[in-house]
Amino acid sequence: MPSPTAATIIFDLDGTLIDTAPDLAAALNYCLGEAGHGTDALAVVRPEAGHGARAMLTAAYARRGVPLDEPMMLAALDRFLGYYEAHIADASRPYPGVVTAMDALTEAGFELAVCTNKRERLATVLLDQLGLSARFATICGADTVAHRKPHPDHIRETLGRAGGSVAAGAIMIGDSAADIDAADAAGIPSILVDFGYAPEADARAKASITLADYRDLTPKLAWRLLAHRP
């Protein structure tokens, strides 16, 4: 049971907690192959992996100069998501050091939560298959809420479900401007991970700190950030 007074560490999922790009790229390449196109290398697809299936398909078709109207997009999305769910944890793994960092944070009394623009069901299936779901007080997806990140309500809803609040203390850890902007608008400190999919310059500038290695995500760092709230 989440404690009502615990501070909450909120993780973004894709590109922050889990490196999901290989399985997302495989789902994209399956769709491209089915439509008679060649495949894209992981390095090409990786920067788009944090923006969801629709963005990945849009970019792949734009690279080929092939138009993708809405009915084609909806059919491609169905194919993408069907393949993706069936292969969701084939190659996706937690980033190095994050599980050890979560152990230390939980041990120190922090509540952990996930706030992702992935669909809640997919996020839950992925974390279930990786054996990580039980660590989180809530897994709050894009379709769990009326307004997804960068809207601050996504963070507020995540905190509410986790038994926390802005007043009780919260930190958002993410890899994109959507994460950092949501944290900023909710009035909580943020950590931008350097190794994610979309570390844009404005997110880097706006984040409370940038993290290059999960070994540095310690309870001491979290307490320091909470002591200097924005």
Ligand SMILES: O=C(O)COP(=O)(O)O
């Ligand atoms: O699937 C997306 O659009 C991005 O997911 P994320 O918020 O976990 O990075």
Ligand SMILES: [Mg+2]
């Ligand atoms: Mg992300």
